[in-house]
Amino acid sequence: MVQSSYRKVKEEVMRMRRLSLKPKLLDVMAGGLVVVLNSAYAHQNDIYTGYRVIVRYKKRQIIAMVDLSNDLAKPGEIGLFYEVHKALGASTHGTVELELTSRPQSIEYIKAKMEGKTLEAGQIRTIINDTMDNRLAEGELAAFMTSCYIRGMNEDEVVGLTESIVATGETLKVGKSPILDKHCIGGVAGNRTTMVMVPIVAAAGCFIPKTSSRAITSAAGTADAMETLCDVSMPIHEMEKQVRSIGGCVVWGGAINLAAADDKLIKIRTPLSLAPKGVLLSSILAKKKSVGAQYCVIDIPVGRGVKLNDMAEARALAKDFISIGKRLGITIEALITNGEDPIGNGIGPALECRDALACLEGNGPRDLRDKSCQLSGTLLELSGKAKKGTGYSIAASLLDNGKALAKFKQIVEWQGGEVKKLNSHSVPIGSYHHRITATRSGRVSHLDNKLLARVARACGAPADKGAGVYLHMEKGDLIKAGDPLMDLYAESEGKLDMALRVFEKMEAVEMEKVVLDSLRE
């Protein structure tokens, strides 16, 4: 009784505490929606750092956080950081109305999750909506992520989170069937299966609206590699039209407003490499759901140096994907793949693009061709487009008969690329190169994904599209001293030197050893 009247009064007081302020534009980004008030003035008005306020200018309004300063704003002024005055379309004329807003409901739900309670779908939706409305501070979102990590999430929660994330963005409406999709957990150098799979699947008469990412720590993402040939940023209705017309596309997910909340969640997860399993599942499946996927294959690489090291863990993740996919209406098959070593020969945007093109021409690196056919075949069987046991050979024949290549050129052309002279040798690569040869004979026992990515990045990848590493051997090869190991490509001599120094400091290529260690007194 007292509590409820207290809440009523608090709201009443807040409603009264509306301030009219003179805007002062601060041409600096704050990294979020932040307004600055004069410290003394704010305290007089019972406003403190971190308070949430509704900020109105003419007909627009946003929710922002308050910061205090003695210098940046005089009493009666409001300092608007770049993001705020851009969002409001504010100028120095007129006045800004500021109103305190109450503590968002999400905070109670985040605390409940901290306490170990299970959240309902509506509560998760509130957290995601408050995230999108910028009502939650970085620390509050981090507390939510940490709680999800420690407490875990059950299947209902993951489904609720996924549906909430989907609802924050647009959804693709291709209006055709079957809609197929694929996803790879990542971590393997090279591995440009998407560029081979999408044309195979489209050539087989299916629809695959593929969104891909750019490199974060790798030498190239699919979007980086595809961009050496054509545009990868397009509005959602263009993407719909393309897939409806020619069956597939390869675009950069970052340019499209699908599953918008996910970007905000990723920003929180990154610094701590904090990926609660449930959030990871939601993040991936929300993107699949947003494009309308009905069938999806998930590539889960396992091995030393990639995200998962353990078969049991990989199997558990696969099962989660499958059962949550089912709840969302997506039929999923997960393939646990060998992630120990790079796939393909090239590492870097243009070099990986050349590998993919070579596969589409019916040649290309054996492992990339094989893996692309495995994944495509699985997807075709899953959707019923191919009979059980025939998927792989259908995929392989679409590579061999040139239909996948023709489909790929159609996709590149639709996305604004030039295809007349396009082939696996036409893609420009760095004009500075250096060959690294073996210093001793023996058998190659391991190629390290992370170290090779590091060398390719030192060459200039992914920003320099032609930069990277081209491998001349793979794990298991028996080589002689003097045999070529790899070529480094760069777009400047300085970067090539740098990459060479990086290479020399480490053991990216491991040779089989007889004596593993020696000890004496």
Place this chain on the structure above:
Amino acid sequence: MVQSSYRKVKEEVMRMRRLSLKPKLLDVMAGGLVVVLNSAYAHQNDIYTGYRVIVRYKKRQIIAMVDLSNDLAKPGEIGLFYEVHKALGASTHGTVELELTSRPQSIEYIKAKMEGKTLEAGQIRTIINDTMDNRLAEGELAAFMTSCYIRGMNEDEVVGLTESIVATGETLKVGKSPILDKHCIGGVAGNRTTMVMVPIVAAAGCFIPKTSSRAITSAAGTADAMETLCDVSMPIHEMEKQVRSIGGCVVWGGAINLAAADDKLIKIRTPLSLAPKGVLLSSILAKKKSVGAQYCVIDIPVGRGVKLNDMAEARALAKDFISIGKRLGITIEALITNGEDPIGNGIGPALECRDALACLEGNGPRDLRDKSCQLSGTLLELSGKAKKGTGYSIAASLLDNGKALAKFKQIVEWQGGEVKKLNSHSVPIGSYHHRITATRSGRVSHLDNKLLARVARACGAPADKGAGVYLHMEKGDLIKAGDPLMDLYAESEGKLDMALRVFEKMEAVEMEKVVLDSLRE
């Protein structure tokens, strides 16, 4: 083996990646140490948002976080926010050296805490040092706090955290004995026992270097009330000198660099009201340890509307204080007190100050006098200054014989206040006032701490020192319609009106009821 060589290379690459940049001063506070690089330029150099960098200018250096922008910095420029260029003493001349720094070790320890592991003292020290050096982002610290909350902290961890926090600030060296201290968990309106206790304890020949806080959500903190009489901000060596000379002081803790890390931790805890018990204990005890306290009394109010509602929880907290205090060399007695209703008559800086002065004059509100004597007596007995069972009466006699008042005036004078005409009626209070009378007869059953604080704040407290509420009755009083309930004081008519509207909206004074509820079909 590969892992270690990988790490080595990464460090090597980082060491190579030193950039010389042209400083651009951004006269805006970022709320932390943040530098801005041009997006394209940063990506070329393999630097991304949130990377930690060492920033050097001439002989100074700091650790900052990278933010990227297309507009705020051109390639080769570095935008320095206010906090950064102030810390570096940078001008637009010369160059700024930037070097990538590796992921701080703390992150591994934070993750370990997330996983449920117990941290060693050295690991906690690293987290606190990285916090002080600004190496951790808000989200990372929030993840640490959340993990401490969910996983809990054992006694070793709390002791380690407390000692780490103490080490981040200065420590007081009074060079006398015994050093006494007190702390209240808070939440009770009025309750200005500190201003009565400090002079009692000092008059008894002990030393009490008291730091107090300002109001956050209440109508006045001790520092706010004391400030109506004298200065409360002083450098640490002045505080040492004062306590050594006259036995006591009452200063604002926020102005002194004691337990510096605690301010940063509080900033993280505040938005979520996230107070992991272990962190709360550390935060309080670090301040006691920093002033060199040997004996300390902790006031733990319990009841509806204060932080603790439950005797069992209060007892558990008391036991934690005692045993962790012991490990830190502080002998603690915890008193669980009745926190249901306000203590004293005044609510607001000057009105509370008047209550304290009245007690020191040998009069004053019965409950405030009683509680102050209880707390002081406990402290005198604890330190051995008073024999068991005599503390209360010694405290009371120091109030009655004027010695505590004389000591208080000495303290006020030392802190720059005027004492010649000082008495409980001389402290100026708001010139606008309004009397609220009872609308019906009956017994007062409850006075609500939070609601009364809200009314006092609407009057203008704590910024307007003379504003607040003066209570004419207390819980249990039998009153008649028309009897005075309370007076509201404000420094402007507008605020008085506002406070009255706030009062009318709620039930700050509850009267005993016979019928608690009625129900029918």
